[in-house]
Amino acid sequence: MMKDIVGICVSALICLLAGVIGSFFTYSAIPGWYAALNKPFFTPPGWLFAPVWTVLYIMMGASAYLIWKKRKESSEAVKGLIVFAAQLVLNTMWSVVFFGYKDIFFALLIIVFLWALILACIIQFNKLSRNAMLLLVPYIVWVSFATLLNAAIWLLN
Secondary structure (H helix, E strand, O other): OOHHHHHHHHHHHHHHHHHHHHHHHHHHHHHHHHHHOOOOOOOHHHHHHHHHHHHHHHHHHHHHHHHHHOOOOOHHHHHHHHHHHHHHHHHHHHHHHHOOOOOOOHHHHHHHHHHHHHHHHHHHHHHHHHHHHHHHHHHHHHHHHHHHHHHHHHHHH
């Protein structure tokens, strides 16, 4: 039991680290550049993003850990973890491109690929653990919304 708690914490910290890296590019761009953008009516308040992403990163970490535990039993687990790592890299890259480079269109391309990798991860994880798959459902729902938001911001600017 303690081994699982430590494993989930380590996995969650890895995912949270992706968020921390992205936040280095995000926070400095919010008051000036992002605030000046035309945004759609359905843009959530800024305070909502940090708590939502924190919960999602923790859920992602728990999901990945459930698959990590199966890596010695199944090559499918290793494939799933590779897809998971790839989507986590794209997740971080989106913040760098959108907020750091202020390239709304390229960020849109990244988030579309991110969404596809999350879906691939969900499919792969479902082969091994229904719970691991279910932990990723809120993530793909949020990224679906974020994709719509990114596209709307691109169109409005």
